[in-house]
Amino acid sequence: MSHQELHYFIIAIAISYSYLLCAQLNRDEHHLVFYNGNIKEKVIHDIFPADLHISEVTYKTDIMMQEEEFLYLIDFNRGDTMSAPKMISAIETLQKKNKFSAIFLSVRYVEVGSVTINFTIHSFWTIKTIKIHGFQAKNDLSACYIMSKGDCFDKKKHQLSLLKIREFLHQNGYYNCSLRIRFDHTVTTKSVTVHIYVNRGKQCTIRSIRVNSNNKEAYKKIQQESLSRLEQKLLSQKYTKNVLLQETENLKKDLEKNGFLHIKYRLKEHVDHKNSCVDLTLILILQPKKKYLFKGNHFFSEKELLEQTIECDYSLELLPSTLLAEEIIKIYQKKGFWNASVVIQNQKKDCDLIIKEGDRVSITDIKICTTQENTTLAEECFAKLLKNRWYDDDIYSQALHTLINAYIQDGFLSCIITDSTFIKTDKDNEYTLLITVDEGYRHYFDSITIDGYPELSQKDIFKNAEKSVFSASVIEKQQEWLKSYFKNKGYPHIRISSDIKTDNNNISITWNIDKGEKIRFGKTIVTGSYTAFPFSSLLSVLPYQKGDIWNEEALQQTFKTLKDFDIFESIHIFPDYSSSSVEKPIICNLNLDDPYEIRARAGLELQHVKKYQTFNGIAYKVGATAVIRNPFFKADIIRLDFDCAQSHREIIGIYKRPFFFTSRIMGTWKVYSISYDQPGFTGSVNDLYTLVQNGMLYGLEYKTPWYKSECLFGCEGMKISIKNSFLQDDLIKAINFKPQLVDQMIPFLYIEPTLMLENLDNPINPSKGFLTLLSLKGMIPFQKKYKEALFCKILYEQSLFIPLKYAVLALRMRCGHILYRELSAIIPSERFYLGGSHSLRGYEADLAPPLGIFVDEETKEHIVPRGGRSMCNINFELRFPIIKQVGGVLFNDCGLLSSDMYADFRPENILGATGCGIRFATPFGPLRFDIGWKWRRHMHCERSYAWFLTFGQAF
Numbered sequence: 001m002s003h004q005e006l007h008y009f010i011i012a013i014a015i016s017y018s019y020l021l022c023a024q025l026n027r028d029e030h031h032l033v034f035y036n037g038n039i040k041e042k043v044i045h046d047i048f049p050a051d052l053h054i055s056e057v058t059y060k061t062d063i064m065m066q067e068e069e070f071l072y073l074i075d076f077n078r079g080d081t082m083s084a085p086k087m088i089s090a091i092e093t094l095q096k097k098n099k100f101s102a103i104f105l106s107v108r109y110v111e112v113g114s115v116t117i118n119f120t121i122h123s124f125w126t127i128k129t130i131k132i133h134g135f136q137a138k139n140d141l142s143a144c145y146i147m148s149k150g151d152c153f154d155k156k157k158h159q160l161s162l163l164k165i166r167e168f169l170h171q172n173g174y175y176n177c178s179l180r181i182r183f184d185h186t187v188t189t190k191s192v193t194v195h196i197y198v199n200r201g202k203q204c205t206i207r208s209i210r211v212n213s214n215n216k217e218a219y220k221k222i223q224q225e226s227l228s229r230l231e232q233k234l235l236s237q238k239y240t241k242n243v244l245l246q247e248t249e250n251l252k253k254d255l256e257k258n259g260f261l262h263i264k265y266r267l268k269e270h271v272d273h274k275n276s277c278v279d280l281t282l283i284l285i286l287q288p289k290k291k292y293l294f295k296g297n298h299f300f301s302e303k304e305l306l307e308q309t310i311e312c313d314y315s316l317e318l319l320p321s322t323l324l325a326e327e328i329i330k331i332y333q334k335k336g337f338w339n340a341s342v343v344i345q346n347q348k349k350d351c352d353l354i355i356k357e358g359d360r361v362s363i364t365d366i367k368i369c370t371t372q373e374n375t376t377l378a379e380e381c382f383a384k385l386l387k388n389r390w391y392d393d394d395i396y397s398q399a400l401h402t403l404i405n406a407y408i409q410d411g412f413l414s415c416i417i418t419d420s421t422f423i424k425t426d427k428d429n430e431y432t433l434l435i436t437v438d439e440g441y442r443h444y445f446d447s448i449t450i451d452g453y454p455e456l457s458q459k460d461i462f463k464n465a466e467k468s469v470f471s472a473s474v475i476e477k478q479q480e481w482l483k484s485y486f487k488n489k490g491y492p493h494i495r496i497s498s499d500i501k502t503d504n505n506n507i508s509i510t511w512n513i514d515k516g517e518k519i520r521f522g523k524t525i526v527t528g529s530y531t532a533f534p535f536s537s538l539l540s541v542l543p544y545q546k547g548d549i550w551n552e553e554a555l556q557q558t559f560k561t562l563k564d565f566d567i568f569e570s571i572h573i574f575p576d577y578s579s580s581s582v583e584k585p586i587i588c589n590l591n592l593d594d595p596y597e598i599r600a601r602a603g604l605e606l607q608h609v610k611k612y613q614t615f616n617g618i619a620y621k622v623g624a625t626a627v628i629r630n631p632f633f634k635a636d637i638i639r640l641d642f643d644c645a646q647s648h649r650e651i652i653g654i655y656k657r658p659f660f661f662t663s664r665i666m667g668t669w670k671v672y673s674i675s676y677d678q679p680g681f682t683g684s685v686n687d688l689y690t691l692v693q694n695g696m697l698y699g700l701e702y703k704t705p706w707y708k709s710e711c712l713f714g715c716e717g718m719k720i721s722i723k724n725s726f727l728q729d730d731l732i733k734a735i736n737f738k739p740q741l742v743d744q745m746i747p748f749l750y751i752e753p754t755l756m757l758e759n760l761d762n763p764i765n766p767s768k769g770f771l772t773l774l775s776l777k778g779m780i781p782f783q784k785k786y787k788e789a790l791f792c793k794i795l796y797e798q799s800l801f802i803p804l805k806y807a808v809l810a811l812r813m814r815c816g817h818i819l820y821r822e823l824s825a826i827i828p829s830e831r832f833y834l835g836g837s838h839s840l841r842g843y844e845a846d847l848a849p850p851l852g853i854f855v856d857e858e859t860k861e862h863i864v865p866r867g868g869r870s871m872c873n874i875n876f877e878l879r880f881p882i883i884k885q886v887g888g889v890l891f892n893d894c895g896l897l898s899s900d901m902y903a904d905f906r907p908e909n910i911l912g913a914t915g916c917g918i919r920f921a922t923p924f925g926p927l928r929f930d931i932g933w934k935w936r937r938h939m940h941c942e943r944s945y946a947w948f949l950t951f952g953q954a955f
Helices: 003-025 041-047 067-074 084-095 138-144 155-171 216-234 241-257 302-310 321-334 375-381 383-388 393-409 454-458 472-488 535-541 552-564 725-735 784-789
Strands: 028-035 052-061 100-111 114-123 126-133 178-186 191-199 205-213 264-272 277-285 291-295 341-346 350-356 362-369 416-424 430-438 444-450 495-503 506-514 520-529 568-575 583-592 596-606 618-629 637-645 648-658 665-678 689-703 707-721 746-760 769-781 791-803 808-819 851-855 861-865 870-883 886-898 911-922 925-934 945-951
Touching: 028 041, 028 084, 041 084, 041 100, 052 067, 067 084, 067 520, 067 535, 084 100, 126 138, 138 155, 155 178, 155 191, 155 241, 205 216, 216 241, 241 264, 241 277, 321 341, 321 350, 321 393, 362 383, 375 393, 383 393, 393 416, 393 430, 393 472, 444 454, 444 472, 472 495, 472 506, 520 535, 535 552, 552 568, 552 583, 725 851, 725 861, 746 784, 769 784, 886 925, 911 945
Parallel strands: 052 114, 126 191, 205 277, 291 350, 362 430, 444 506, 520 583
Antiparallel strands: 028 100, 100 114, 178 191, 264 277, 341 350, 416 430, 495 506, 568 583, 596 618, 618 637, 637 648, 648 665, 665 689, 689 707, 707 746, 746 769, 769 791, 791 808, 808 870, 851 861, 870 886, 886 911, 911 925, 925 945
């Protein structure tokens, strides 16, 4: 090759290389990397054979998806290095959204080793919610719909769900029902709201019942009785499948007790759609049986004997009469009839069982023979047997089991009962139970070690157990402590075992810990109809971050925080254990509630108490609530409440929105107008005064599981009006209020910070923990002429709950003071009061001294609440269980009110009340009845006691 030819060849190669390079740089191909739940890993490896630099990441979806959420899920952005494993991990995370049907990748080379990546994501239609219209049992019909919120909409499953709904309606007698379906499509989220309109039609009634049998001769004797029973239960009643099957099963049991076993039946239904009636035909397939007749039985009824013998291991048809007699004798002996006997008289078709019960044995005393003299064990373990008096084998066996457990819990691990003898006393059928126990050696903890973690052996739960009496309960507590300790360290799948070695009476325990895989929090993947607020704001709400050690309480706290927003219909938070990574993704399924809601309410209420035990009458009460959820897509809510009754009226508008400054702060705007009639004295027909409050406020709230702080800023106008102008001067004097402030709308600027610390095991019915509340409220009048009404109100409250063995000791202290010179300038609604179900329970509400005296037109004296500037209140309660859902309370309340500074804080002015109460556990909290007696009466016209019936604990 000549020099010139070589030169042309090199130029050609350079041109070809440049062309290929330009083609490579401008290549922009669509690659399907995910379809129908399958990741195309080979395609991804072909796209990224080596690590590449990312110059730009873009995405396009057919639903609304925030960019910050998308970048958070794929976990890479401009400037990062891309590889095939990293892309596969990103696709796996997007898959967990349970929303995307296909994902395409478009890769374009901008220069050598640098690419731009574009995601094209297609979604499938999902179920947003299912709404049932026209049927009261909406939950039952919703359960028939086999697709849930967030599931991919499937037409076949939809049709099957409609069939199940129709079947449910038919089973409840609605044979003439019809369904109308409407779909609401939300394009931005590709979600479907399914509306099912139910036209039930008229519910069918049972018009006739016929019972046939294959063995008419055998069935003839009881035919009329069984048929009349069915007719009485079902005839002319509304048709429901469940009731029909239940009555059929009851008939079957009755036949079994009459000697017909292994009954089969068929049920035929003929529906008369025109008249909305059902004709039933029950066909019984019977086998003739010998009938057993019981005679001489008094303790057990014939029904009870049949039930217990049918439940025995052999069926009556296979059981010989002699074995049946033995079974009956055993039944009697277990109840203390040790001399019971059965005589059999066989006839052609029937068998007579003549029972001689004899006298029942009673246990009058129990003695336990051991080397350890412990008479209390017999009293504790056999108390039920002695209380029952008559011998009962079940109670006896339970007492022996309790006795052995008591010895084992006391360290006697090899304890056995060597003998139990019934010794006859001088009286007939009375016995003394003598139990001989070989308790063996008493065992003690010698040493407790945790293999691989010697530092844990120094914890109190292990250290205090050494050299103490061995107890299985101590072992259980140690195991639970270890589980809790390592779970909080991020090992939720920990396995704990113990090696127990015995040396004479000393026991050494070695705890073996298999921590398993350490779990950390992974990404939080939001599913469902989530379009509530910025994704970054949602992440800031979470009490955990990616990479934090696993903590179950963090998920519970997240649920409570999201629930407080009041914009979600359903919230489900759970870890994705299917992931093989140490960092487990958290699936947060959120479904928005209806954006608009209006609720109306109406009812009757009792007016204020008149003469303690009677009421002033019944008054109307109407109200309504309108709610707009998430109007500005910031997890905000607008709420308007209106309530009106004869004695009060409230109009309140609220706008709540989180994340004004930081994610954990909730901001609330509130506008209100409240009018309230104060029943000023006991026995009054008319109200003492009317309090009007109009204002607006803005509040900031910061809340954690154990801490809550709130600060309110606002302006308010307050006005007190006295209806009876003729008695106005006397009433003003009685409540000690400045006359110039009456009928004046006083505008205030106020600020009210509040701090609350709460560490309770149960906020509704606590048994352990504490609650601290500190509140400060300052109100400054806008106008100088009302400067005397300026005040600052301080309140401190501390509650403490101490668990005892079988009870809870509850303590509370409250102290308050209003900073200003005179009580008369303080509006009555802002003063401190004592008396009522939550303070001094020997006094009616707000009627603890100091009180005012009011003389009406008939020159009759009445006491009226006056309140005070300073307050101190202490409550003691001992809460204990009585039976099942019923508990009791013994309480002692005391307190002091002072009108001017601390002038009334003297020992002789201490108020007190002592009493008792009962608590009934209900789904709404404890129903409480308390009655308290005053330590002393201050006026001749007042009662010495007061009682209260309400929900919730006193504190």
